[in-house]
Amino acid sequence: MSESTVIYSAPLHSLGDAILDISSSATSRRVRLLDCAQFLDDGVLAIHEFPEFPSVPYTATSYVWKGLGIDPAHADDYQYGAFTVKGAEDGDPISIDVLQHVCTVAVQNKTAYIWLDRVCILQNNRDDKAWQIRQMFNIYKSCAQCVVLPGGLRRLAQFDEETSWIRRSWTLQEIMAQSNVLILYAWKYGKLLSWSSASALFMYTEVIQGKSAICSLDNALQVSIGSCKLTTEREKFQRFSFKLLGRGRDPHVGALLAVLNGNGIDSDASAQAVWRCSLMRTSSFPVDTVLSIMGLFGVTLDPRSFNKGDRRGATIALAKEIIRNGRRANWLAPSISLPPAKGLSAFPEFPHVSVAGQATLTTKEGDRPVEELMPWVGEGWLDGVPTGTMDDAGYFTFSGPAALVVPTGRQKNDPTLYDNNSPTDAAGQLQAIAVDGSIWRIQLDGEETYQPPHPTFIVFVGFLVHYTSPSFGCYYDPFRYRALLIEEYEPGKFRRTSYFVLHEAYQSSIERWQSHTFCLGGPV
Structure with a gap:
């Protein structure tokens, strides 16, 4: 494996309200990863750049560009501020607290790095963005796990909040490329003691005690369409259900279940469900509805061949x-x-x-x-x-x-x-x-x-x-x-x-x- 180069390093306390710009030190068409150990142990945001596709274990993230706003009721949970990225100022600010939760999940699951597209792609470099889009499926397929942030990057969503994550085009490929998908959410109720249900399986693991937890995508979907009795250290839920991904007969939940239930993307059953998802989901630019699913079909198109509104040509x-x-x-x-x-x-x-x-x-x-x-x-x-x-x-x-x-x-x-x-x-x-x-x-x-x-x-x-x-x-x-x-x-x-x-x-x-x-x- 080729050695990585640290192209950016800054103390976390210096990032509040800052605009992160790595363009002067980064090389186009390279994969970049955030160092979790330096983040958690040293309070430093360090970005590594790899001359070849990295073989080190890493955690990829899936989130929405514009997510939930800061909830005043939980403002005290977010103490370290947020920063934006040069070329992506239209997206939500990135909460340093949220990154702390993601890095903690990564380390707990024995991965030393995270991949966050907002930070790891040169957002103001068209050549790098086009190259990264062509690599996107492989980036998610090759990660050790994909961590979903349904509420976006400003804060963690509560389990009973509705989000737009399942309605976004890019998030489909991000979870379909990787079988190990975890949902990260705010959680203050402590460890799981017991659960019972005839319709839904649900288990979770605390990440930061009293603040966050993770569960599998499969469990999250089950308690989106069903419910269960849940007993935790601090609360008894007689009818516990998720709203983060949708609920009941939500067509988006149903379509995603069909994709996962169709015996793999090579089957006609799953492929038809992918096209259904593509038609129902939305994105910043029409062409992204196509580029976001091409990898699922084993196809690599050059994004530079289409303008942002050319969904027809890309399709x-x-x-x-x-x-x-x-x-x-x-x-x-x-x-x-x-x-x-x-x-x-x-x-x-x-x-x-x-x-x-x-x-x-x-x-x-x-x-x-x-x-x-x-x-x-x-x-x-x-x-x-x-x-x-x-x-x-x-x-x-x-x-x-x-x-x-x-x-x-x-x-x-x-x-x-x-x-x-x-x-x-x-x-x-x-x-x-x-x-x-x-x-x-x-x-x-x-x-x-x-x-x-x-x-x-x-x-x-x-x-x-x-x-x-x-x-x-x-x-x-x-x-x-x-x-x-x-x-x-x-x-x-x-x-x-x-x-x-x-x-x-x-x-x-x-x-x-x-x-x-x-x-x-x-x-x-």
């Missing part, structure tokens, strides 16, 4: 690499219920994002959170999503079972997801009702009686499979088949106009559909 680039690597178009599954992107109907309309808000889409009723426009993730994932090829313009070419459909001229008012319980109408004709209420006659190959000027097809794209996590309960939906409604708008090119939710009674009909090849994109 095409990521999807193209995923398809080129032989994987399926799993983004189709969670996005099927969302309107197609203008001119790019193989993808959903891209949500609006903001640094501290929600991911939203503009509808007839105004802007709505994306999570409200998608079905509950507990319904399952789609097995059988197609693979194919994708060009630079985002046109997806794939093959799948399909049948020509023609409009009946009738429209169903107030359509629901449960309209297609039989493949035939009263006259015995094959038909299907799209979710937009349009009613279509299905014409099997060789039975075509009408050729419209713009052929329209129903295309099977998969069937629902239930996630096995007990958190989702027992669920079986007979309306488990999904199909796209696509229309040819110029020779050989199709656009998505709606979709179908079909009862399993359609299975015999689908088995008779022939394989067709489509180029799905959209009019430019």
Whole structure:
């Protein structure tokens, strides 16, 4: 291992209200780590720079850029002040007290360094930031543990406070890359004496006595959707539950559980949940919603190839690499219920994002959170999503079972997801009702009686499979088949106009559909 170089060293008492700037001593494209021993034992903030990727054990951190403000009721817990970082003044100040808690966790778990992106990346150096983003997945994958600070860097969050951590784009990759994930939070109730529950497992370890504790991500999620009786040294909780990550049927908690429950990111089940998370989460810049998940798919894009608002270009680039690597178009599954992107109907309309808000889409009723426009993730994932090829313009070419459909001229008012319980109408004709209420006659190959000027097809794209996590309960939906409604708008090119939710009674009909090849994109 190459020796590290200390590029910055300053007493902690000198950092209050200071602006940390390491640009004059740091070398671009290097990994940097904070020294925990010097922080805790000597009261010094020391930053080491490594000429090669470090092999020393270190703790990585996951937090939100803008978190919780200082709570006057707990102001006495934060005595050492805070500092900002040159080039990242728009982020929350970094509390020296919070760093003390993180360093303590690191040392207690036998790691001598921590990686904190705000401090360890040259925030005002575009070349270094681009390089660090390309290394991000590996940084979290290679750490000994990832410590989550749900409330951000100004203070530790109380266990019953709601935070935005689970709604932020970057935090997904940070915990998925590493299996050893710990949640750090404020805790004044002392050691755990006992717990009991039929629905949730929860255990924790104190970090600094009377001030902080850690628990595993899995335990935190369990007591987010359930509760338990908890007895500690200073308190008895009859119904203890976490709010830091969300609670109950929070779509973000459900989506994260689906990612973790999907048998690894290489599975279609997990991949679809990752795309769902990406659509629901938000970030400072639209492009970050793509860069923050690329490593999960084994893809490395150059951030300098896209401007900060180019989510469209980055999404095409990521999807193209995923398809080129032989994987399926799993983004189709969670996005099927969302309107197609203008001119790019193989993808959903891209949500609006903001640094501290929600991911939203503009509808007839105004802007709505994306999570409200998608079905509950507990319904399952789609097995059988197609693979194919994708060009630079985002046109997806794939093959799948399909049948020509023609409009009946009738429209169903107030359509629901449960309209297609039989493949035939009263006259015995094959038909299907799209979710937009349009009613279509299905014409099997060789039975075509009408050729419209713009052929329209129903295309099977998969069937629902239930996630096995007990958190989702027992669920079986007979309306488990999904199909796209696509229309040819110029020779050989199709656009998505709606979709179908079909009862399993359609299975015999689908088995008779022939394989067709489509180029799905959209009019430019």
